[in-house]
Amino acid sequence: MGDLLAEKVGDIAARSPHAARVLERAGIDYCCGGKRTLDEACALAKVAPTELLAALADAPAVPEGENFVEMPLAALIDHLLETHHVFTRAALARLDGLSAKVARVHGERHPEVVEIRRAFEVLRDDLTAHLFKEENILFPYVRGKLEGRTGMMLDSASGPIHVMDHEHEETGEILRELRRRSDGYTPPVDACGSYQALYAGLAELEADLHQHIHLESNILFPRTMALEE
Ligand SMILES: [Fe+2]
Ligand SMILES: [Fe+2]
Structure with missing residues (x-):
């Protein structure tokens, strides 16, 4: 049990969607900050490790279709595109x-809300370019590699x-700024329907991006690098 504290949070989250949800609820950054140990991450998030360890230990079996560590890489890429890329684009358009x-x-x-709008514009532009690069450069390269294709434009995925990874960290930074400026997405008492919908939508986008970035930075990218070796 104590050993878990020395493990990287990204690896803990990768083991099961339940673990990722426990970390998300505790406000622990397991995607961009996935390389920290659980002990360090708890200290940073000011969370008592004992309760967290108990919640992590109480894990149900990983549901069928959610074992992203063992799922074929092509299926993981399909999942990222069909679930998270589609969601991100729709959410960005609506929240814009x-x-x-x-x-x-x-x-x-x-x-x-003026500062939130400004930060959102940066997030929107960054993510639009980021999704484009994954969909047109990195993911096709990984698929090509899996199919044994030769003569591809890239000779390695590492660049x-x-x-x-760097862009994921920048996204994490903007998400933290949005959360801070919105007081944890708590609308003021006089907030109208649009105001409330904006905060609720931003909170949903944040949760989805955490899972999305986690699947890429902690699972897809290391598995791709292992494929290269
Ligand atoms: Fe992505
Ligand atoms: Fe990404």
Whole structure:
């Protein structure tokens, strides 16, 4: 049990969706900060390790189709595209209009929504470029490698993976800023429906991105690098 504290949170989250959910609920960064040990991550998030260890130990069996560590890599890429890339694009499109409207209407009384709009614009542009690179450079390369294709544009995944990892960290940084500026996505008492919908939507996007980045940085990328060796 104590050994778990010395393990990397990214590896713990990779073992089961239950573990990832326990960490997410405790406010532990297991995707961009996945290389920290559980002990370090608990200290950083000011979480008592005892309760967390108990919750992690109480894990149900990994459901069929959610064993991302053993799933064929091509299926993992399909899952990322069909689930997370689709969700991200739809959420960005919806929250774009909503964040602009809330900033315009409520910016004077609540200056934080103007800052939230500004941070959202950076997130939107960064993620749009990021998804494009994964879909058009990295993922096709991994698929080609799996199929034994030769003469591909890239000769190694390590460069693109390095860039994607760095961009994941930048995304994590913007998500932390959004959470801070919105007081943990708590709307003020006078918030209208759009204001509430914006905060709820941003919180959903955050949770989905955590899982998405986790599957890439902690599972897909290390498995791809192992394929190269
Ligand atoms: Fe992705
Ligand atoms: Fe990514």
